[in-house]
Amino acid sequence: MVYDVVVIGAGPAGCAAALTLAKAGLSAGLFDKAVFPRDKTCGDALIPDAFQALKKLGLLQRVIGSSYPTHGMRLFSCDGSEVLIRAHGACMPRPKLDELLLNSAIEAGARFLPGHDFAGMLDEDEKIYRVEFDAGGEIVSARARWVLLATGAHPAPIARAGLLLRAECSSFAVRQYVRNERLAKGFNELVFAFDTAVKGGYGWVFPGPDAVFNIGIGFFGSAHKHNNPRRHYERFIAKFPLARELMRDGEMVGPLKGAPLRTGLSGTRFADGGLLGIGECIGSTFPLTGEGIGKAMETGILAAEAIIANHDLSRAAAAQAYTRSIDALQPKFEAYRKAEFLFNWPYLSNKLVTHTSKNEHTRSKVEGLVNETVDPTFLSTLSGWRRILFH
Ligand SMILES: Cc1cc2nc3c(=O)[nH]c(=O)nc-3n(C[C@H](O)[C@H](O)[C@H](O)COP(=O)(O)OP(=O)(O)OC[C@H]3O[C@@H](n4cnc5c(N)ncnc54)[C@H](O)[C@@H]3O)c2cc1C
Incomplete structure (x- = not known):
């Protein structure tokens, strides 16, 4: 043919x-x-860039109609501080x-x-x-x-x-599905957690249809080479309060599964x-x-x-x-790659979350990054990071 x-x-x-x-x-x-x-x-999880691509394909409404909507991303830092980033998303x-x-x-x-x-x-x-x-x-x-x-x-x-x-590969991540009817009520955020149990990466809790949550951790840069993901996942779900609560009265749906990322x-x-x-x-x-x-x-x-x-x-x-x-996409990828240093410096990830929660200018910058309305190249410089963490 x-x-x-x-x-x-x-x-x-x-x-x-x-x-x-x-x-x-x-x-x-x-x-x-x-x-x-x-x-x-x-x-x-589908984040704003997925919505853009789906719109271009003429499929946005079909996907929105069949997925679980989320209205923001909640970032937790190691010291328990949190901030909500406004961005539409969905899980499917x-x-x-x-x-x-x-x-x-x-x-x-x-x-x-x-x-x-x-x-x-x-x-x-x-x-x-x-x-x-x-x-x-x-x-x-x-x-x-x-x-x-x-x-x-x-x-x-x-x-x-x-x-x-x-x-x-450049990274490795594992995930598991857990059903929890009680916590699913009204849960409409993508949760990302910097946590010392996942040094060199982060943990997540994403809601989904039928009260089933997707919980996982991922390691980035060189960190994935030195880690036993299952052990770190078990530590994450034992330590991060939301994951612990989900597991306590939740029902596992299928095994823990992992895959490499490029x-x-x-x-x-x-x-x-x-x-x-x-x-x-x-x-x-x-x-x-x-x-x-x-x-x-x-x-x-x-x-x-x-x-x-x-x-x-x-x-x-x-x-x-x-x-x-x-x-033309490279500058954004380069900025995100450089930002992986945050995973190894709990002080700085704490600072990012607390500063973003208190400072409206920083929050709108972070929201602009997530929504792809802000040029990310400022994250490639030390002065750019200084502005976002301290000003
Ligand atoms: C644990 C984990 C969590 C993640 N979470 C998210 C998330 O929440 N949101 C997000 O946006 N991204 C997430 N990602 C990344 C996301 O999964 C990938 O970016 C995405 O799947 C890439 O799409 P793709 O079409 O390039 O490749 P894939 O989705 O991997 O599709 C590749 C296809 O090629 C086929 N294939 C492979 N080998 C062959 C072969 N030899 N011959 C013929 N066919 C072949 C496969 O069967 C498959 O259908 C996550 C990744 C992991 C591992």
Whole structure:
């Protein structure tokens, strides 16, 4: 079968790309090794950048209609101080979100092929790629002028596509579901906790549909290499008051699950000829927060737009256009990466939370960062941090 574009991986990045391509009239084959609905270990929170991407895809109202709404992010520091950051968000378990995205791509005209494990690819004549998949023990192939790799954080398929620069992931996180009818009443905030039980990272408690909370911890930077996530998770739920209360009279729904994250737009080449990497496989997940659904969709849209705009031109033109648009995201990622120092300095994270709670100017700056209405580059300088922590 010959397509305009083969998309490998049907997570948020792959579905956003396939949907955009199909809407523009290009033929898109969307392949995934899994059969859907499939789970993806995640915190399930949609933050403002995800809303922006969903709006662009024409799916915002559908997602809002099927998700659990949140009206703010409550940050807790190690000393128990707290502040509410005003930002609309939502939580939607990933099997449901990803199925909605996938169905929308199929409705737009993309062809979905589940149970296809990416095995390798060959550039046949610098015009057409042959992409091979293992489909239940049988090797099948598809041809396309363009290939989008959207296989997420695991390094093996990225290496197989020839885009991998660094195999090691940048972060690691674990999560568990707990049902608690009592605490779920009126609970409409995403809770983020700096806690000494999670040195080098943070803990979260996110509400969800059917009174089921998503509780987890994540380690960032070099911290994830030195940590036993299960042990730290157990310490976090024993120590952080909200998590402790949720667990006390809550009912566990499924086991603790963990997964690596690739953050910071690093460790993978963005493009090679007509092959473009999108989503977490190029590190599109934010450092510092580990939020990545929004930017995965955004990079999928950007790659699709680069192909649509340059379809009649060379592969190099599309690759350059896409690389430029990803480079434009770099300052924000760089600022978030630098801000990871907060995880190792409880005094400074305490200071950030208390100062933000008392100072309206700082609070609106932090809200602007979360809502992507404030340029984050000031966080790359010492004077920028001094302003946000002390003025
Ligand atoms: C514990 C945890 C909590 C998180 N919490 C949040 C959160 O609350 N909010 C948020 O925004 N982000 C969160 N993230 C990050 C978020 O999960 C990712 O940023 C997001 O899933 C990236 O989307 P993607 O489409 O790039 O990749 P994925 O969602 O990983 O999708 C990749 C797809 O590729 C398929 N695939 C993989 N290998 C192959 C292969 N060889 N052949 C064919 N198909 C393949 C997979 O089956 C999958 O369907 C969290 C991550 C973790 C680990």
